[in-house]
Amino acid sequence: MRPAAGTDAADIASMIRARCDWMERRGLESWREAVDDLAGQAGSGSMWVLETERRIVGCTTVMAQAPPKDWTPEEAAEPSLYLFTTVTDPVYREHGPGTLIALWAVDRAARQGRKWVRRGCFHPELVKYYATQGFALVKEQERSAGHLYLLARRAERIDLGRLGVTTDTD
DSSP, X not given: OEEOOXXXXXXXXXXXXXXXXXXXXXXXXXXXXXXXXXXXTTTSSSEEEEEETTEEEEEEEEESSOOTXXXXXXXXXXXXXXXXXXXXXXXXXXXXXXXXXXXXXXXXXXXXXXXXXXXXXXXXXXXXXXXXXXXXXXXXXXXXXXXXXXXXXXXXXXXXXXXXXXXXXX
């Protein structure tokens, strides 16, 4: 895992388009209209990429501030990391890049002295998937974009080297 650079935007966009193709073939909604906006977050300081053999196989946006509508002031006061727009290349699906990104975030939060990693999604299938990564459903909210599921996992140190993940850290 390393911070995304502005020069990664084209490769990130290509990877996101591959995920969109995969989703659309399965009748799922994709981010096709938002690809350029998502890839444009490269170089912002908040996007990180998972890379293997010099190929970007995943990305996620990591923030230290809670989205104001998602968490109560008390929850937002707890030191946490928030994951947004995690996308992985479907070609590498069997290697679990989404799980590697999630575990990296859990370890990073612990190393920074934070208590939680939190994330949200709009699809119940993702809630089930994130549960396999140790995230628990905390609450649900109705939004104009749809039904929002909010999840959290307690931060803890994880031996990422054992999983083959090396990181560029702050």
